Amino acid sequence: MRRAIGPDIPFIMRTERLEGYEELIDRWEEAQHRAALAESRYKYFVAEADGRLVGFAILRDWASSEQTTLVQRVAVAEPGRGLGRAIMWAVVRAAFTETDVHRLWLGCFTDNLRAQRSYEAVGFVAEGVARGSAFFRGKHCDELVLSLLRPEWEALVRRLAKSPRTP
Numbered sequence: 030m031r032r033a034i035g036p037d038i039p040f041i042m043r044t045e046r047l048e049g050y051e052e053l054i055d056r057w058e059e060a061q062h063r064a065a066l067a068e069s070r071y072k073y074f075v076a077e078a079d080g081r082l083v084g085f086a087i088l089r090d091w092a093s094s095e096q097t098t099l100v101q102r103v104a105v106a107e108p109g110r111g112l113g114r115a116i117m118w119a120v121v122r123a124a125f126t127e128t129d130v131h132r133l134w135l136g137c138f139t140d141n142l143r144a145q146r147s148y149e150a151v152g153f154v155a156e157g158v159a160r161g162s163a164f165f166r167g168k169h170c171d172e173l174v175l176s177l178l179r180p181e182w183e184a185l186v187r188r189l190a191k192s193p194r195t196p
């Protein structure tokens with residue numbers, strides 16, 4: 030896992046546009062990605078395995094004065110192989126160790142059970158459904174809100190230190 034740079038944008042855009050993902054995540058044009066990448070409140074991460082890019086995550090409100098950060102978007106090139114969970118674990122760790130964030134949170138479409146499961150695997154807790162919170166492809170959609178608070182993450186890290194394995 031590393032910070033993304035400009036040349037990673039085509040991979041991020043290709044991944045956003047994978048077949049089936051149009052129902053699950055938003056997609057941005059290149060100019061919007063370049064503008065966000067240049068803004069300090071956004072942090073872009075890409076994951077590499079065997080020398081190739083396999084996934085990305087975009088966080089918004091990085092190091093915000095409210096100490097809350099949104100996981101804006103995450104996607105992998107090959108779903109269902111454990112990559113999403115590994116990326117989320119690395120992203121969560123980066124946020125809690127590199128900033129003083131207290132609350133990491135995200136919204137997920139209520140029927141995206143695969144994503145929910147990978148978030149819960151790294152400690153995110155479902156809070157409830159925010160009705161009509163996403164205006165997506167011309168429709169107002171409900172989102173399940175999940176969050177992970179710093180004390181919960183610290184407890185998880187302590188537990189794993191006793192029985193070392195990433196979730």
Ligand SMILES: CC(C)(COP(=O)(O)OP(=O)(O)OC[C@H]1O[C@@H](n2cnc3c(N)ncnc32)[C@H](O)[C@@H]1OP(=O)(O)O)[C@@H](O)C(=O)NCCC(=O)NCCS
Nearest residue numbers: 053104105108109110111112113114137142143144146147
């Ligand atoms: C969401 C995403 C990043 C998760 O990454 P991933 O590599 O596919 O996820 P993982 O393999 O780490 O974990 C998926 C889990 O969901 C489970 N799962 C898969 N399909 C499922 C389904 N239809 N219903 C319930 N659980 C499902 C898997 O069994 C696995 O859980 P387990 O390890 O406990 O068995 C990835 O699927 C993705 O890019 N999806 C498209 C974009 C997207 O939905 N982004 C998130 C928007 S909120």
